[in-house]
Amino acid sequence: MPVQSHDGGLTLTLGKSSARILFYGATVTSWKSSDASHPDESIERLFVSTKAALDGSKPIRGGIPVVFPCFGAPSHPEHSALSQHGFARNSVWKWDGETVLDNENGVSVRLTLEPTPEITAKYKKPFHLAYVVTLAKNQLSTDLHVKNTSTDSDIEFQALFHNYIHAPAHEVSITPLKGLKYLDKVDTSSDGLKTEERDAVDVRTSTDSVYENAPGSYEVKWPGGGIGIKTKNLKDVVVWNPQAEAGKKIGDMEDGGWERYVCVEPGYVRGFEKVEPGKSWIGHQTLSLL
Numbered sequence: 001m002p003v004q005s006h007d008g009g010l011t012l013t014l015g016k017s018s019a020r021i022l023f024y025g026a027t028v029t030s031w032k033s034s035d036a037s038h039p040d041e042s043i044e045r046l047f048v049s050t051k052a053a054l055d056g057s058k059p060i061r062g063g064i065p066v067v068f069p070c071f072g073a074p075s076h077p078e079h080s081a082l083s084q085h086g087f088a089r090n091s092v093w094k095w096d097g098e099t100v101l102d103n104e105n106g107v108s109v110r111l112t113l114e115p116t117p118e119i120t121a122k123y124k125k126p127f128h129l130a131y132v133v134t135l136a137k138n139q140l141s142t143d144l145h146v147k148n149t150s151t152d153s154d155i156e157f158q159a160l161f162h163n164y165i166h167a168p169a170h171e172v173s174i175t176p177l178k179g180l181k182y183l184d185k186v187d188t189s190s191d192g193l194k195t196e197e198r199d200a201v202d203v204r205t206s207t208d209s210v211y212e213n214a215p216g217s218y219e220v221k222w223p224g225g226g227i228g229i230k231t232k233n234l235k236d237v238v239v240w241n242p243q244a245e246a247g248k249k250i251g252d253m254e255d256g257g258w259e260r261y262v263c264v265e266p267g268y269v270r271g272f273e274k275v276e277p278g279k280s281w282i283g284h285q286t287l288s289l290l
């Protein structure tokens with residue numbers, strides 16, 4: 001079966017590739033695929049901490065959490081009661097039992113989220129979210145559809161795919177970010193934006209950088225591997241790895257976990273996307289093996 005529902009989520013299978021999506025947070029917690037050097041193996045491409053709570057008690061530390069409607073601590077008055085990164089990553093999404101696509105090119109499912117009493121207690125805006133996850137050969141795509149179901153008022157939001165890419169953190173290089181303006185969240189002494197001077201960005205020291213108006217297409221490479229990220233409607237990108245000092249303070253991070261991933265997170269997070277009543281917005285990414 002290309003789509004199986006079990007243990008609070010879905011497993012998509014296509015040949016040697018598979019993906020696991022939890023209803024909690026619509027979080028993709030696994031993406032496995034073979035590659036040219038390992039044609040008969042299914043290799044995990046995402047990092048999930050062994051200390052991640054998988055029981056719905058807190059957002060998943062790893063995989064691809066969905067950030068909506070605020071990135072980081074809320075800064076918009078409509079989001080003020082929300083916690084860091086909003087409610088999408090810790091709400092239970094619904095699946096209607098349908099497979100959107102099932103052929104030799106890919107397998108796709110759609111989860112949805114609408115206001116629940118818990119959400120409405122903290123966020124008053126009406127909305128409909130749909131999240132489409134598509135597994136293809138050597139590729140995983142995610143699409144977030146945000147519909148403003150109000151008849152009379154705009155919604156303003158931020159959205160981001162918080163990709164934890166399984167990689168040797170000390171050896172990754174991320175391109176092309178040179179020349180972009182970015183907010184350096186690690187350097188608290190700096191005021192204003194910096195300009196990226198490096199041809200290739202690394203995370204050998206603690207890194208938490210929010211690049212704005214980025215090209216939308218990135219390569220994350222390391223010796224023997226790499227992931228390409230292509231996006232639509234996601235004008236910013238965040239590069240995050242806490243390294244040891246900050247990583248040890250993260251309660252659900254496994255020991256040394258920061259050595260095994262880099263977060264490269266495309267999003268709309270500098271300023272707010274605005275959607276008029278009855279209208280929709282779609283943010284898209286495709287992760288591909290390089």
Ligand SMILES: O=P(O)(O)OC[C@H]1O[C@H](O)[C@H](O)[C@@H](O)[C@@H]1O
Pocket residue numbers: 059072084085185208209238239240263265
């Ligand atoms: O600990 P979390 O709420 O999951 O956030 C994890 C990280 O997410 C993003 O990458 C932010 O830029 C970081 O500042 C934050 O530490």
